[in-house]
Amino acid sequence: KNQVEQSPQSLIILEGKNCTLQCNYTVSPFSNLRWYKQDTGRGPVSLTIMTFSENTKSNGRYTATLDADTKQSSLHITASQLSDSASYICVVRPYGGSQGNLIFGKGTKLSVKP
Amino acid sequence: GAGVSQSPSNKVTEKGKDVELRCDPISGHTALYWYRQSLGQGLEFLIYFQGNSAPDKSGLPSDRFSAERTGGSVSTLTIQRTQQEDSAVYLCASSPPRLAGVETQYFGPGTRLLVL
Numbered sequence: 001k002n003q004v005e006q007s008p009q010s011l012i013i014l015e016g017k018n019c020t021l022q023c024n025y026t027v028s029p030f031s032n033l034r035w036y037k038q039d040t041g042r043g044p045v046s047l048t049i050m051t052f053s054e055n056t057k058s059n060g061r062y063t064a065t066l067d068a069d070t071k072q073s074s075l076h077i078t079a080s081q082l083s084d085s086a087s088y089i090c091v092v093r094p095y096g097g098s099q100g101n102l103i104f105g106k107g108t109k110l111s112v113k114p
Numbered sequence: 115g116a117g118v119s120q121s122p123s124n125k126v127t128e129k130g131k132d133v134e135l136r137c138d139p140i141s142g143h144t145a146l147y148w149y150r151q152s153l154g155q156g157l158e159f160l161i162y163f164q165g166n167s168a169p170d171k172s173g174l175p176s177d178r179f180s181a182e183r184t185g186g187s188v189s190t191l192t193i194q195r196t197q198q199e200d201s202a203v204y205l206c207a208s209s210p211p212r213l214a215g216v217e218t219q220y221f222g223p224g225t226r227l228l229v230l
Contacts, residue, residue: 004156032216043118043205043221044157051216089156098170099217100147100162106155 002027004092004105012111017080021108023073023090034091035064035075038107044089047075052095080112116140118222120206126228127196135191135225139208145217146189147209148181151224152202160204163189196229203227 004025013019025033032051036044048057048064050073056065061078077084087107094103119138127133139146148160159173163183174180178196183189193200203226207219 041223043207043223044219045221046218049216049218091157098162098172099145099164099212100170101159101172102157104149104156104158 002092002094002103004090004103006088006090006105006108008108009106010109010111012113013080015080015082015112015114019077019080019110021075021077021088021090021110023075023105025071025073025090025092025103025105027092027094027103028071029095030068031093031095033064033066033073034093034102035062035073036089036091038087038089040086047088077110080110082112082114085110085112118206118208118220120204120222120225122225123223124226124228126230128230129198130195132192132194133196133227135193135204135227137189137191137206137208137222139187139189139206140210140220141187142210143208143220144186144211145209146183147207147219148189148191149205149207150202151205157205160191193227196227198229201227201229 007022034049035047038044063076066073089107090105092103121136144165146163149157161181162170178194181191203224205224207221209217
């Protein structure tokens with residue numbers, strides 16, 4: 001069964017600190033892996049999208065890495081801000097099949113405290 | 115321009131009633147998706163529309179769920195004879211025509227459905 005597992009489930013850090021969120025997946029073969037940020041009460045917003053051949057992608061203070069051999073991805077947040085408080089969702093699109101059929105992780109809830 | 119909009123933002127209904135949820139995608143976006151997000155769970159794919167092609171309904175959990183997309187724009191998700199387990203946030207997303215590379219989805223704020 002295709003699965004996407006994220007850790008930790010929740011995380012509290014102080015403003016200005018860095019953090020790394022983990023994503024392990026069993027989806028194979030896969031087309032691309034995405035990270036979304038979801039603020040409370042809002043829809044997810046795309047942060048990064050990496051194809052299977054990419055190892056890293058950055059978007060401002062967000063850097064995603066991908067190791068297709070070990071089926072692991074991470075999202076590193078640098079110099080955290082209060083506005084980074086949100087859920088971060090790892091999403092894998094299986095190769096082939098419907099464009100809409102994405103496999104979503106349950107997310108990591110990040111709280112940034114002053 | 116405006117993003118993806120959904121209505122209503124919140125809906126409370128009684129078990130057994132039918133509900134209709136509406137999604138207005140971003141103008142010009144050919145793809146439209148419906149997902150369900152239950153408490154503590156990841157998003158679950160429901161249905162996908164792409165242009166005039168037949169929709170991918172493989173994610174619909176039962177025949178009580180159906181969706182339409184009229185004129186390639188607005189979409190309505192209908193849940194008949196609602197059950198308490200249907201309580202969730204229903205999210206709609208749209209994406210532009212994919213000319214090359216990976217499509218980016220733009221999500222609406224969701225409709226929070228509570229079935230009593």
